[in-house]
Each structure stands twice: as structure tokens, then as C-alpha cells.
Amino acid sequence: MTATPLGPGNEFDRIRAIATALGQAGSGLGDDCAFLPDGWCASTDVSNEGVHFRREWLSSREIGWRAAMAALSDLAAVAATPAGVLVALSTPSSEPIESLVELMAGVGAAAMACQSTVVGGDLSTGGALSLAVTVLGRAERPVRRVGARPGDGLWVTGMLGGARAALRSWQGGREPPPAARARFARPMARIREASWLASRGATAMIDLSDGLAGDAHHLARASGVGLAVDLEAIPVDPAVAGAEPWRDAAAGGEDYELLVTLPPTFAAGEQLVVETGTRLTRIGTVTTPPQVDFAWRGTPLTFAGYDHFR
Amino acid sequence: MTATPLGPGNEFDRIRAIATALGQAGSGLGDDCAFLPDGWCASTDVSNEGVHFRREWLSSREIGWRAAMAALSDLAAVAATPAGVLVALSTPSSEPIESLVELMAGVGAAAMACQSTVVGGDLSTGGALSLAVTVLGRAERPVRRVGARPGDGLWVTGMLGGARAALRSWQGGREPPPAARARFARPMARIREASWLASRGATAMIDLSDGLAGDAHHLARASGVGLAVDLEAIPVDPAVAGAEPWRDAAAGGEDYELLVTLPPTFAAGEQLVVETGTRLTRIGTVTTPPQVDFAWRGTPLTFAGYDHFR
Numbered sequence: 073m074t075a076t077p078l079g080p081g082n083e084f085d086r087i088r089a090i091a092t093a094l095g096q097a098g099s100g101l102g103d104d105c106a107f108l109p110d111g112w113c114a115s116t117d118v119s120n121e122g123v124h125f126r127r128e129w130l131s132s133r134e135i136g137w138r139a140a141m142a143a144l145s146d147l148a149a150v151a152a153t154p155a156g157v158l159v160a161l162s163t164p165s166s167e168p169i170e171s172l173v174e175l176m177a178g179v180g181a182a183a184m185a186c187q188s189t190v191v192g193g194d195l196s197t198g199g200a201l202s203l204a205v206t207v208l209g210r211a212e213r214p215v216r217r218v219g220a221r222p223g224d225g226l227w228v229t230g231m232l233g234g235a236r237a238a239l240r241s242w243q244g245g246r247e248p249p250p251a252a253r254a255r256f257a258r259p260m261a262r263i264r265e266a267s268w269l270a271s272r273g274a275t276a277m278i279d280l281s282d283g284l285a286g287d288a289h290h291l292a293r294a295s296g297v298g299l300a301v302d303l304e305a306i307p308v309d310p311a312v313a314g315a316e317p318w319r320d321a322a323a324g325g326e327d328y329e330l331l332v333t334l335p336p337t338f339a340a341g342e343q344l345v346v347e348t349g350t351r352l353t354r355i356g357t358v359t360t361p362p363q364v365d366f367a368w369r370g371t372p373l374t375f376a377g378y379d380h381f382r
Numbered sequence: 383m384t385a386t387p388l389g390p391g392n393e394f395d396r397i398r399a400i401a402t403a404l405g406q407a408g409s410g411l412g413d414d415c416a417f418l419p420d421g422w423c424a425s426t427d428v429s430n431e432g433v434h435f436r437r438e439w440l441s442s443r444e445i446g447w448r449a450a451m452a453a454l455s456d457l458a459a460v461a462a463t464p465a466g467v468l469v470a471l472s473t474p475s476s477e478p479i480e481s482l483v484e485l486m487a488g489v490g491a492a493a494m495a496c497q498s499t500v501v502g503g504d505l506s507t508g509g510a511l512s513l514a515v516t517v518l519g520r521a522e523r524p525v526r527r528v529g530a531r532p533g534d535g536l537w538v539t540g541m542l543g544g545a546r547a548a549l550r551s552w553q554g555g556r557e558p559p560p561a562a563r564a565r566f567a568r569p570m571a572r573i574r575e576a577s578w579l580a581s582r583g584a585t586a587m588i589d590l591s592d593g594l595a596g597d598a599h600h601l602a603r604a605s606g607v608g609l610a611v612d613l614e615a616i617p618v619d620p621a622v623a624g625a626e627p628w629r630d631a632a633a634g635g636e637d638y639e640l641l642v643t644l645p646p647t648f649a650a651g652e653q654l655v656v657e658t659g660t661r662l663t664r665i666g667t668v669t670t671p672p673q674v675d676f677a678w679r680g681t682p683l684t685f686a687g688y689d690h691f692r
Contacts, residue, residue: 086482087505093483097490099499106501108466108518110420114501116516118470120508156418160428160470160514172396173403180407189409191416191424194514195397198430204470204504204514206426208418 076102076217077296079289102294103216104149104278111210112155115146121201129242132171134257136178136203142281143205144186144261145328149279150216151270152209154188154263159205162198179205186263213270217294220276220333226299226356227341229265229330232284233317234309236324252311259328265350269332272340277332283325288364291331298359303368305355322366333358386412386527387606389599412604413526414459414588421520422465425456431511439552442481444567446488446513452591453515454496454571455638459589460526461580462519464498464573469515472508489515496573523580527604530586530643536609536666537651539575539640542594543627544619546634562621569638575660579642582650587642593635598674601641608669613678615665632676643668 078084091101100106105113119139121127130138140157147154159179163172172195180190191208234255241248248256262279269277278291284306292299301322308321341352359365366373388394401411410416415423429449431437440448450467457464469489473482482505490500501518544565551558558566572589579587588601594616602609611632618631651662669675676683 083505086479089479089483090486090503090505093487094490094500097487097494097499098501100501101503106466106468108501110422112420112422112518114424114466114468114516114518115504116468116470116502116514117504118472118506118508118512118514120472120506122509123507156416156424158416158424158426158516160426160516162428162430162512169396169399173399176400177403177407180404184407189407190404191408191410191418192426193400193411194425194427195393195400196428196430197433198428198512199432199509202428202472202508202512202514204426204428204512204516206424206468206470206514206516208422208424208518 077293078102079286079293081286104146105152107214111212112208113147113150113152113211113214114206114208115143116204116206117143117146118202118204130257132174133178136175137182137258139203139205140179140182141259141261141328143207144182144263145279145281147207147209148262148266148330149277150211150214151266151274151277152211152214154186154207154209156191156208157183157188157205158191159193159203161193162196162202164199165197186261215270215274215277217276217278217291220291220295220297220358222297222358222360223336224275224333224358225336225338225354226301226358227332227334227352227354228307229262229350229352230327231307231309231351232280232327232329233312233321233324235259235326236320237309237311237313249311255309255311255327259326261328262330262350264348265344266330268344268347269330272338273335275333275335277330280327280329280331281325283323284331285323287331292362292364296362298361299356299364300359301356301364301366303366303373305353307351307353387603388412389596389603391596414456415462417524421522422518423457423460423462423521423524424516424518425453426514426516427453427456428512428514440567442484443488446485447492447568449513449515450489450492451569451571451638453517454492454573455589455591457517457519458572458576458640459587460521460524461576461584461587462521462524464496464517464519466501466518467493467498467515468501469503469513471503472506472512474509475507496571525580525584525587527586527588527601530601530605530607530668532607532668532670533646534585534643534668535646535648535664536611536668537642537644537662537664538617539572539660539662540637541617541619541661542590542637542639543622543631543634545569545636546630547619547621547623559621565619565621565637571638572640572660574658575654576640578654578657579640582648583645585643585645587640590637590639590641591635593633594641595633597641602672602674606672608671609666609674610669611666611674611676613676613683615663617661617663
């Protein structure tokens with residue numbers, strides 16, 4: 073089996089052990105999507121109550137939207153166009169029919185926002201609420217985690233840390249500021265932006281689901297390169313508070329922005345705002361030694377991403 | 383939205399409400415698979431601990447195998463050839479890495495048994511063990527639930543009731559007989575059989591996941607026809623005990639056999655045994671009035687399939 077190498081972490085140790093055990097029964101694991109014949113690609117992403125969200129934080133419709141967008145973001149990560157969404161929805165047997173309808177209306181709205189539809193699903197009872205969302209797409213010009221070259225620029229879409237700011241508020245018993253709450257409850261998969269980046273020669277890409285600190289390692293490991301990240305260049309969401317807001321912006325996941333490498337000659341970041349309304353900011357450079365170096369104005373710093381099995 | 387009509391039941395009332403709410407955001411819901419361009423099709427199927435299986439009944443490898451085969455059976459139901467398996471696996475955070483490896487080895491073995499591989503997945507923590515398996519396939523000559531015509535013969539592959547016999551033993555606190563246990567723990571999706579049936583002109587097909595009593599209604603409703611089922615003709619698994627074993631064979635689900643309608647002229651059921659080792663038995667006829675009639679030697683009887691939201 074030829075799996076794309078992953079970065080460090082207990083969760084990824086488990087995925088590595090599984091890939092090894094699968095042997096010939098697994099193929100092409102380790103990227104954001106599975107690549108199939110005819111330009112088709114697919115990805116699956118699960119959202120579990122108590123792990124990815126709590127019911128008291130979000131409405132049923134927001135839970136559905138967010139679960140679908142987290143999966144659709146994997147299509148954005150490879151510059152694919154969505155072609156269909158499937159949902160395996162598990163709820164307690166007492167779940168009111170109105171709640172099921174709202175959950176799926178949220179999934180449907182997210183699919184529509186990405187020019188797609190819900191094409192299938194499965195409904196079952198289970199202990200807690202769980203949505204396993206599978207997305208199918210077409211990628212004429214896929215961009216993978218593999219492909220970054222030393223000298224390429226390292227760029228990021230949008231602003232980081234908003235989702236984590238909301239999470240911090242809820243965990244502290246406070247309702248988050250509306251802007252931060254919206255970043256967590258209503259993320260938007262960067263489908264159009266990804267297509268634009270692919271057309272500008274993007275060499276490697278990944279979506280920031282576990283946070284820049286962790287996902288940068290996956291991209292570097294997959295491409296067999298290093299990354300030098302300038303923390304002071306990170307576009308920090310205004311909703312992020314604290315003395316060193318860039319820390320949350322770098323370590324916080326679930327913003328579903330794109331981390332992308334572009335040829336050294338690329339400098340037209342402002343064109344993405346003009347065409348899609350989304351910022352594109354250079355935050356570093358692809359290097360040769362296989363390591364990820366974070367620095368704040370030249371001073372090295374260490375970070376870790378989110379790990380399900382910490 | 384043009385959804386394929388479903389049979390009666392609380393679970394299906396919920397699916398109908400969801401399909402209505404999705405409106406334009408849903409498309410083609412209600413068959414065993416979603417049908418996509420270029421002959422691609424996809425289906426998702428979830429297996430939850432405490433609902434679909436218990437850990438004390440099955441090994442981790444069997445849990446993985448069974449979850450994958452339940453999903454692969456949806457490809458068989460439309461006569462598709464598997465092209466890839468994705469798994470969203472949720473486990474308690476305390477799940478040993480060896481158990482994760484065994485679960486996925488079971489999924490991988492099931493995929494390989496159907497000439498496919500695991501192409502992607504997601505690993506997350508959650509309350510109970512849950513496997514949401516998505517299967518992708520190609521169907522050059524798909525057979526759907528829609529298409530049965532009055533006068534067609536109604537046929538079923540294999541033998542029915544074995545999985546339910548195992549379930550009854552476990553629920554009664556006994557270890558099932560080995561043959562019944564194997565039917566529950568190691569089902570086999572009827573991929574080859576489905577392809578054979580499609581080539582013989584199958585007009586409509588469904589896999590028996592909820593049981594003949596329930597699934598027959600889905601096929602009839604989708605095709606806008608009736609079905610007359612001769613209960614005495616049902617091939618009952620020898621593992622089924624009791625005074626009226628055909629009751630369990632008709633009402634029990636999860637055998638993952640195929641219910642198929644074939645042209646009136648088709649009579650070569652024994653050829654399937656010769657070519658695949660799987661029996662093919664005629665159990666009734668497609669009729670005009672839109673209802674499903676079960677009869678034992680001419681005497682009408684009533685049944686219901688499994689319903690998650692009874």
C-alpha cells in the first residue's frame with residue numbers, strides 16, 4: 073500500500089497502524105480525499121455530539137450545516153467540485169422528527185451552498201447524535217498534500233482562530249461573540265477559492281481542520297519538505313482575544329481555511345479577495361530540511377494540533 | 383425532488399419527512415444507492431454498537447466485516463461492481479490500538495472479498511463504537527427498486543432467517559449454533575449473483591436488510607405494483623428453529639440476500655447455484671393491485687419488517 077505520510081500525534085499513530093494492517097486491502101490512504109478513476113474523488117468525515125459539538129451550543133440546523141461543511145472542506149482541500157453528499161445519521165430513538173428534519177435541512181443547505189445536493193443516506197438509532205458525512209466530487213486538476221517544492225511560498229486563506237475563540241467562550245461558560253460563534257457554527261468550505269488556487273499553479277494544499285500547527289506537519293511530511301512559518305504574518309480573526317492572539321490562531325482547528333503552497337513567482341494574493349471576498353496571506357516559505365519551524369519575529373516556537381487520542 | 387417511494391413504518395415516515403424538507407437540496411433519494419454520472423453509484427450504511435451488534439457477540443474483526451458487507455450489499459442490490467470503501471470509525475477514546483486495527487482488518491477483508499479496497503476514512507472518538515461505511519461502485523446495467531412488472535416472477539437468493547436465528551440465541555442468553563452465528567457474523571454481499579441476475583434481465587431488485595416482510599413493501603411501492611408471496615416456498619435456513627420456521631425467515635432481516643423480480647419466462651434458477659454456489663428460489667409473483675400479500679398455502683398472513691423508530 074502506498075499511503076501518503078502523516079505528521080506526528082497519537083491519532084495519526086493509529087491511522088498509520090491501521091494502514092499497515094490493511095496492507096493490500098487499503099489503497100491511497102492519507103490524503104484529504106480518495107482519488108478514483110475518471111477524476112472522481114471522495115472523503116468521509118464524522119461529527120459526534122460531545123466531541124465535535126454540543127447540543128447546547130448549536131441549533132440542529134447548524135449541527136447539520138457544520139458536519140456537511142467539514143466534509144465538503146476535504147473536497148476544497150484537493151480543489152474538487154462537489155458532486156453529491158451522503159449522510160449516515162445516528163440519533164437517540166427519542167429524537168423528535170422535527171429535529172431530524174432540521175439536522176438534514178442544515179446538511180442540505182450546506183450542500184446547496186456548494187452547488188451540490190444530498191444524494192443518499194442512512195438513518196439509524198444510536199447512543200448520541202452522530203453525522204458521518206461522505207462527499208463525492210470531481211477534480212480535473214487535483215492539488216494534493218504531495219507536491220510542495222523548496223522555495224514555494226506558503227499561504228493561507230481567510231483568517232484563523234475564530235472557531236477556537238468560540239470554543240473557548242463556551243468552555244468558559246459564556247456565549248461567544250456573534251462573529252466568533254458564526255465561524256464555529258457556519259463554516260464555509262473554500263471550494264471556489266481552491267479552484268482559483270489550483271488555476272494559479274498551487275503545488276500542494278490541505279484544509280485546516282486540526283489547526284495550522286498540526287496540519288502544516290501533514291503537508292510537509294507528505295511533500296517531503298520543510299516549512300518555515302512566520303507567526304506574526306498569520307491573519308488573526310478579530311474575534312480572537314488574549315495577549316498573544318496568534319497562538320490561538322496557529323493552534324486552533326476547525327476554521328476550515330486552506331493552507332496552500334504556490335510557486336515563488338506568485339504574488340497576486342489580493343486578487344483572491346477581489347474575486348471571492350476571501351483573503352489570501354503569505355505566512356511562510358517551503359524549505360528543504362524536513363521539519364516545520366514556527367517563529368515569532370525570528371524567535372522559534374513550538375505548537376501542537378488537535379489530537380483525538382491525546 | 384423525485385424520491386423513490388418507500389414502504390410503511392416509523393423509520394420510513396422519518397425518511398419521507400426528511401426528503402420533503404430537503405426539497406431541491408435532495409436528489410434521487412430512496413433507492414439502495416445514489417446514481418451519479420458515468421455509471422458511478424454510492425451508498426452509506428451505519429453499524430452502531432448496541433443497535434446493530436453487541437461487542438460480546440462478535441470479535442472486532444467480525445464487527446468490521448459485517449459493517450462493510452452491510453454497505454457492500456447495497457451495491458449488490460443495484461448490480462454494481464464495488465470500486466472503493468470509506469469508513470468513518472468512532473470509538474471510545476480508551477479503545478486499544480489493537481482493536482482499531484482488528485476492526486479495520488475486518489473491513490479490509492470484506493472489501494477484498496468483493497474485489498475492492500479501503501480507499502479512505504475518518505477516525506474519531508465517540509461514546510459507543512460506530513462504523514459508518516460508504517461504498518462506491520460502477521453499474522453498467524443497474525437494477526433498481528423501480529421496474530417490476532405484473533406477471534414477473536419474484537425470486538430470492540440463498541436461504542433466509544439464519545441471522546435472526548443467531549440473534550434469538552444471543553437475546554436468550556445462549557451462544558448460537560455455528561451455522562447461524564456465521565450467517566450473522568460473516569454475511570456475504572451478493573455481488574456476483576447480482577451481476578448474473580442483471581444479465582438475465584432482472585427487472586427490479588432490493589437487498590434484504592430489514593427482512594423480506596419489510597423490504598418487499600419497498601420494492602412494490604417503488605415499482606407501483608403488488609407482490610404475492612408464497613411463504614411455503616421461502617428457502618428457510620436450516621439454523622432456524624421453532625414450529626413455524628418460515629415466520630422467522632420472512633420477518634428476520636440482515637441476511638443480506640437479494641429479492642429480485644425476473645421476467646415470466648425466466649426459469650433457470652438452478653443455473654445460479656451452478657455458477658456461484660448460491661441458491662435462487664421463486665417465492666411469488668408480481669401482481670397489479672398495489673399491495674403485498676403473504677400467504678401460507680393460500681391462507682393470508684401479515685408481517686412487519688424491522689423499524690428503528692418503532
